Amino acid sequence: MKKNGIIILLSLLYSFSSLSQNFIQGTILNSNSKKPIEGVAVYIKKLSLERKTSFKGIFVFEGLPNGEYLLEVRKEGYSAQKYPIVLLGKRILLGELLMDEINDIKEPEMSTILISDEELDSERNSIDNISGLLQASKGIYLRAAAFDFSTSFFKIRGLNSENSKVLINGVEMNKFTTKKPLWSNWGGLNDVFRNQDFTSGLGASNVSFGGLLGTVNMNTRASEYRKRIKLSMATTNRSYQQRIMASYTSGMLKNGWAFAISAGKRIGEEGFVDGTLYDGNSLLISVENKMNDKHSINLTGIAAFSKRGKSSANTEEVYKLKGIKYNPYWGNQEGKKRNSRIKRVEEPLFLCNHYWTISNKASLNTNLLYQFGEIGNSRLEYNGRFLNKNVKDGEGNFFIGALGGVNPIPTYYKKLPSYSLRERYSNAYEVMQDFIQNGQLKWSELYEKNLGTKGNAAYILYEDRNDETQFVVNSILDVALTKHIQLNAKIKYQRVNSVNFAEVLDLLGGVGYLDIDPFGDTYESKQVNNLTPNRVVARGNRFKYNYQLYANTIDGFIQAQFNYKKIDFYIAANMLKTTYQRKGMYKNGKYPNSSLGNSSSLSFTGVKGKAGVTYKVNGRHLLELNGGYMVEAPNVQNTFINIRESNEVIPNVTEEKKLSADISYILRTPIVSGKLTGYYTHIKDMSEVSFYYVNGRSFSKEALVGIDKKNIGLELGVELNIMPTVNIKGVVGIGQYFYDSNPDLYLYYDGKRQFEGVSFLKNYRLAGGPHSAYSIGFEYKDPAYWFVGSTANYFSNAYVAIAPLARTAIFSLDPVDGLPFNDYEPVEAKKLLEQERFSDYLIINVIGGKSWRVGENRYIGLFVSVNNVLDTIYKTGGYEQRRNADYRGLKEDKALKNPIFGNQYWYGRGATYFVNLTYSF
Numbered sequence: 001m002k003k004n005g006i007i008i009l010l011s012l013l014y015s016f017s018s019l020s021q022n023f024i025q026g027t028i029l030n031s032n033s034k035k036p037i038e039g040v041a042v043y044i045k046k047l048s049l050e051r052k053t054s055f056k057g058i059f060v061f062e063g064l065p066n067g068e069y070l071l072e073v074r075k076e077g078y079s080a081q082k083y084p085i086v087l088l089g090k091r092i093l094l095g096e097l098l099m100d101e102i103n104d105i106k107e108p109e110m111s112t113i114l115i116s117d118e119e120l121d122s123e124r125n126s127i128d129n130i131s132g133l134l135q136a137s138k139g140i141y142l143r144a145a146a147f148d149f150s151t152s153f154f155k156i157r158g159l160n161s162e163n164s165k166v167l168i169n170g171v172e173m174n175k176f177t178t179k180k181p182l183w184s185n186w187g188g189l190n191d192v193f194r195n196q197d198f199t200s201g202l203g204a205s206n207v208s209f210g211g212l213l214g215t216v217n218m219n220t221r222a223s224e225y226r227k228r229i230k231l232s233m234a235t236t237n238r239s240y241q242q243r244i245m246a247s248y249t250s251g252m253l254k255n256g257w258a259f260a261i262s263a264g265k266r267i268g269e270e271g272f273v274d275g276t277l278y279d280g281n282s283l284l285i286s287v288e289n290k291m292n293d294k295h296s297i298n299l300t301g302i303a304a305f306s307k308r309g310k311s312s313a314n315t316e317e318v319y320k321l322k323g324i325k326y327n328p329y330w331g332n333q334e335g336k337k338r339n340s341r342i343k344r345v346e347e348p349l350f351l352c353n354h355y356w357t358i359s360n361k362a363s364l365n366t367n368l369l370y371q372f373g374e375i376g377n378s379r380l381e382y383n384g385r386f387l388n389k390n391v392k393d394g395e396g397n398f399f400i401g402a403l404g405g406v407n408p409i410p411t412y413y414k415k416l417p418s419y420s421l422r423e424r425y426s427n428a429y430e431v432m433q434d435f436i437q438n439g440q441l442k443w444s445e446l447y448e449k450n451l452g453t454k455g456n457a458a459y460i461l462y463e464d465r466n467d468e469t470q471f472v473v474n475s476i477l478d479v480a481l482t483k484h485i486q487l488n489a490k491i492k493y494q495r496v497n498s499v500n501f502a503e504v505l506d507l508l509g510g511v512g513y514l515d516i517d518p519f520g521d522t523y524e525s526k527q528v529n530n531l532t533p534n535r536v537v538a539r540g541n542r543f544k545y546n547y548q549l550y551a552n553t554i555d556g557f558i559q560a561q562f563n564y565k566k567i568d569f570y571i572a573a574n575m576l577k578t579t580y581q582r583k584g585m586y587k588n589g590k591y592p593n594s595s596l597g598n599s600s601s602l603s604f605t606g607v608k609g610k611a612g613v614t615y616k617v618n619g620r621h622l623l624e625l626n627g628g629y630m631v632e633a634p635n636v637q638n639t640f641i642n643i644r645e646s647n648e649v650i651p652n653v654t655e656e657k658k659l660s661a662d663i664s665y666i667l668r669t670p671i672v673s674g675k676l677t678g679y680y681t682h683i684k685d686m687s688e689v690s691f692y693y694v695n696g697r698s699f700s701k702e703a704l705v706g707i708d709k710k711n712i713g714l715e716l717g718v719e720l721n722i723m724p725t726v727n728i729k730g731v732v733g734i735g736q737y738f739y740d741s742n743p744d745l746y747l748y749y750d751g752k753r754q755f756e757g758v759s760f761l762k763n764y765r766l767a768g769g770p771h772s773a774y775s776i777g778f779e780y781k782d783p784a785y786w787f788v789g790s791t792a793n794y795f796s797n798a799y800v801a802i803a804p805l806a807r808t809a810i811f812s813l814d815p816v817d818g819l820p821f822n823d824y825e826p827v828e829a830k831k832l833l834e835q836e837r838f839s840d841y842l843i844i845n846v847i848g849g850k851s852w853r854v855g856e857n858r859y860i861g862l863f864v865s866v867n868n869v870l871d872t873i874y875k876t877g878g879y880e881q882r883r884n885a886d887y888r889g890l891k892e893d894k895a896l897k898n899p900i901f902g903n904q905y906w907y908g909r910g911a912t913y914f915v916n917l918t919y920s921f
Contacts, residue, residue, distance in 0.1 A: 022064040022087040026094035028057045028073065037099060039226070039251065043072040046563055048361050048480040067483045068565050073097065076195060076226045076249075084619075139200060140717030141675065144731040144775050148793045148845055151867060151908055153769040153876045156213055157679055158711040158737035160768070162635070163658075164213035165205075169220055169300065169353045170476050171369045172208065176496045176551045177466070179635055184306050184345045185371075188264030188282035191230055191247040195219040201662055201679075202610050202626040206488050207476055209557045209574035209608055212628075212660050212681060220300045221353065222258035222288035225249035228857075230920040238912045239308070240278035241268030252290065260286040266306075272909045273311040275330030275339050280306040296355045303348040309339035310377075313878060313904035317418055318411050321436055324873060324907040328411045331441030340380050340441060340461060347373030347468070361480040369472040376463040378505060380446075382408055383518035384458035387534050397523040398534065400516060405458035408446060410439045418898035443508075450510035456536065457510020462544070467499040474555075485562055488572075492555040500644070501585075502544035504537055512536040515543040519699040520589060521750055527589035531596075545644035546585040549636060553578045566616050574608035578633040582640060582647050590751030591646040599640075599647035604633035604655050620668050627661040638687045641748060642701050650687055650703045651746060657684040674718035681711040682740065692882045694749075694805065694815075701748040704759060704804055708741035709766060725782060729791075731775040737766040745808055759804040764835055767801035767877065786850035796840040800903050801879035806833060811887055821887050832890050836903060841874035843867070843908075858921040864914070871911040878905035 028040045036057025043050050044061065046069055051059045066087050073081040078099040085092065145156050162179035165172055174181050186193060197217045199205040205215040227250055234243040247262035266280035282305075288298040311327040318326065330339040349371035356364045382405040391399035406412070413419055417435065420428035446459040474492035481487050504513060515535045520526035527533050528544060537543045559572035580602045588595035610628030617623065634656055641648045662679040686707040694700050713735030720728045739761040747755035765771070777791030805811075811833075812824050849863040881901040884890045893899045 022061075022066065022089060023091040024061040024064065024071075024085070024087075024094065025092070026059055027096050028053050028059070029096050029098050031098040031100045037075060037078070040073060040075045040078075040099070043074070044069050045072060046070070046480065046483060046486065048363065048478060048486070065483050073099065075099065076224055078226075139675065140673070140719050140729055141677075141715050141731050141733070142200060142717075144717065144729070144791070145733070145773075148731075148775050148777070148791050148843075149733075149773050149795075151876075152773070152793075152795050152798075152843065152874070153906075154733075154773050154795070155769045157681060157713060157715075158735050158766060158768070158771065159213055159681065161213075163211040165208050165211045165215045167207060167215065167217040169298070169351050169367055170207045170217060170365055171351060171367050171472055171474060172492075175468075176470070176494070176553075177468070177498060177549070177636055182345070182347075184280075184304060185347055185349065186282070186284070186302050186304050187306060188243070188245065188266050188280050188304060189262050189284050189302070190264075191232075191245060192220060192225070192249075192260055192262040192284050192286070193218050195221075195224050202612060202628045202660060204488075204559060204561050204570040204572065204612065206478060206559075207490065209559070209572055209610070212630075212658060220260065220284065220286045220302075220351070221298050221355075222249070222260045222286040223252045223290065223296070223298075225251065225258075225260050227251035228920055230918060232916060232918040234914065234916040236912070236914040237272055238909065238914065239268070239271045239276070240266045240280070241271075242266070252288075256290040258288040258290075260284070270309070270337065272325065272912055273327050274325050275327045275337050276309040276311055277337070277339060277342075278306075278308045280304070280308075294357045298351075298353045298355070300351040300353070301348070302350075305344075305346045307342060307344050310341035310343060312341075312409075312411070313906050314411055315416075315899070315902045315904055317416060317898040317902065319905065319907065321417075321432065322439055324910065326439070328409050328439070329441065331443050333443040338441075338443060340378065342376075342378045344374070344376040344463075347371055347375065363478050365476040365478075367472075367474050367476075369470070372467075372469040374465060374467045376465050376503075378461060378463045380408055381460050381462055381513075382406060382458065384450075384453070384456055384460070384510075385514045385516045385518065386453070386456050387514060393523065395523065400514075400523070400526060400534075402518075403449075403453050403456065403458035405449065408441060408459065410435065410441060413900050416898075416900070418896060418900050421898070422896060422900060447509040450508050453510065455510075456512055456514045457507050459508050460504055460510065460513050461506040461508060463503050463505050465499075465501050465503055468496065469498075470494065470496040484564055485560060488557075488559040488561070490555075490557040492553070492557075494551070494553040494555070496549070496551040498549040498551075500549065501542040501546040504539050504541050504543060507539055512538055513543070517589065519749075522589075524592070525589045525751060529586035530589055530592060531587050545588075547644065548583040548585065549643075550581045550583070551579065551636065567613065568616075569611070569613040571611040572609065574606070574630075576606040576608075576632070578604045578606065580604075580633075580636050580639060582643065584645075584647060586645075588645045588751075591642070591648065594647045595645055597647075599649070602639060602649065606630070606632040606655065608632070622666040622668070624664040624666060625662075628659075630658040630660075631655045632658070634687055638689050641689065641703055641746075643689075646751075650689070650705055652705050652744070653687050654685050656686050658682070659684075671721055672718065674716070677715040679711075679713055679715070683709045683711075684741075694747075694883060694885055699749060700754075702805060703746040703748070704743045705746070706741060706743040707761075708739065708743075709737070710740040711735060711737045711766075713737075713771075726778065726780050728778050729776070731773075733773045735771045735797075737771055738762075739764050739766065743804075745804055747805065747810075755808075755810060757808045757810070760807045761802070761804060764802050764807075765797075765799040765837075767799050767879065769798060769877065770795040770838075771797035771799075785852070786848075788846075788848040790844065790846045793843045793845065794840065795843070795874075798838040798875070798877070800836040800838070800905075801877075802833075802835055803880040803882045803885065805882055805885040806880070806890065808885075810885055811890075813886065814888070815886050824887055828891065829887055832887070832894060836878075838875045838878075841872050842870070843872055843874075844869045855921070859919070861916075861918040861920075863916045863918075867912045867914075868908070868910060872908075873910065874908050876906050876908045878903050 028037045038055045040053040042059045053059045068086050071083040166181035199215045201214050207217050208215045230247045232245045243266045245264040250259040252258045262284045264282040268278040270276050283303045286300040290296045329341040330337050352368040354366045384403040384405050385400050388399040417432035420431045450457045472494045477489040479487040515528050515537050516526050555576040557574045561570040582599040584595045608630040612626035615623045660681040664677040667674045688704045690702045716732040718730045742758050742760050742762050745759040774794040775791050779789035781787040845867045847865045851861040883901045893901050
């Protein structure tokens, strides 16, 4: 087969007429059958021109102006091709251009198989910043980051997923409450989410200003899929056990209609970690009607419902006794594993897209999105109370007493051997043996305790709910102003209403549950809702908290792209106005004057700008520079002090500022290709809110204000094609990510601000995966359509997340009397507060597959992957517990062989496999 990548350069005599009538003609053939391919889209992006091949595979462009262009050839199911051309007033006959059909084991499908269903629903949300790269990126480094680095929770450039923008048909899908994309909203629909346009980093995107990590726009337009039916079955031991998928795409029919339908089912009693059930059901229907040559309307409906069991981080003591598969959240009930922590996602969405080809140089895309549904996270409540109306306190209030519930999770610190040893209990050995043999949640004991109360339940199972409705409308304009200049513009309006509350799921044998705040010090502060004091709730009732959030965003984006022979550059600007408002449905006893009704409306103005340039030294050597500055609204969850109970806003909260730049050298030769990038990112004025229990200070809310972070590093990706069938790849990512300020810390408990001071975080490392990663691998692709590949991946410089409160003045004060410790030693304190760095580790992955052609356009594909072949045990993340935020408490705890409040860790999976079988026709 002739090499399709031959660059077509025409260096004929220069034509002095700028109005030369250039002519291009070519024929697209299937590389296997050598038969014409109908309906191939042939683009000249700079001129905003598109042609579709005829039934004979022929395309024609006429009347083109002189200049340098890039001819792009695309069709779903085939590998895209690009051909640089120079027009100088002559007829160009390209002849036969061959397109390789993408079989079921080839990229990009292989990319989707490796990660999409396995990691996107991760509780830790570290993976979602790279999952958008699935098959959308051609970069060597980014592909390695997405596929080989994913199980280590590696973050590209150390940035979280809110710094990437994910769109479907031009509509942004990042959640307003977290700013992160929730990939489970379309999980299990791999086959119909392969049409993607990806922009890396600050680069220019035609549909969005984007973020620091880039933009991915997934296209579900029905006419963009080729006609086919595809069935697949998979088995794995990662997040679920079995998966089946089926899809039908019609292509554009003669009557101007096109259809796409896809459905998937993922199920498993547990994944790699014990007790992590999985149940996912997905459906997509897309219908397009081409009304005429200028107008087309596409309707898409997506329903991806999922339910999965969570797992926890644990101390080193727990892992030594129970292993890395251990999960304390589940226990046996009537012979079946029941997980107390279940996450449900049921948020269907509907899209309406209107495509208007105004002229051969301009197009307008108008989009509507409506999404609604609910997200639920279940957990056990163990602070049940009773009300004795026959006994009153000194102020005449009824007596509220405890029912004796204790934390039922087996890893609660008082149930572990380390606690018995510290307290010198004689039964420490028996405690250890019991934990080893029976260290799971005991559901029967919860029922027995509740039945024994003969009234209100001590224990219940409830769900934290987020029921969100959003409406989005936008219009995207694309205009070729000249043969060198392209204009992109977008305007968007978004309206979100988020209803948040806790709901009783199961009384666990009890009669009712007294809706009281167990952490309140007074009768008044114990009342969750003073409008209905001492209310007893039943299954299905809302309790604990109940509030709504409203958000409105108006967003405008404009961009100009310039393309010339030796240089390409772009400049873009974005302005947006965001407003938040909270509406409390309860009058909380701790916040009687600031919990019920509407908060003040919070308004934030965002201004963003970026620019970039690519200098083409020649066809093989390029230099690239990008830079941007962004001012944007903070996360709404990091805006309110205690968003569940109060309208109070964090002191001095303001817009976040982000400054970023990168410079790259790109090499492209027939044998070696690669990219070397250096980057710098500085994020200022962030705020973060967290909740935890502090010894001596009850249940507390912590607000950090004025957080600055700095990320610098290098990225290198090199690919060596040593033979037509063999290539070797090498990837290096070296980063340093650290706090760059000492933020203000505000500590609240009992509804009041109890502490205000500086947290000395500057130069501590940021947690969230390794800062450095290295990979080397090979791939062999046989002409008989089978392949095998392997990579060795080395990770280093991962750190535990630090506790900010321990880095404040509180650390040197006795929590009992508030006075400085008389035995405080600064040198010893510094040692106690050293940040833990995890051990380096090596992970080896192997992939392979084969496809068979069993008839005309009929294929069977087999794909197999094994991750962590050596079964390496390694830590992927962790955090310091915050209960001991004082010098003496932390010193005594760390002196123990097994600290009671030691760091909590997540471990990576051991050896795992994935096997996928497909049939398409």
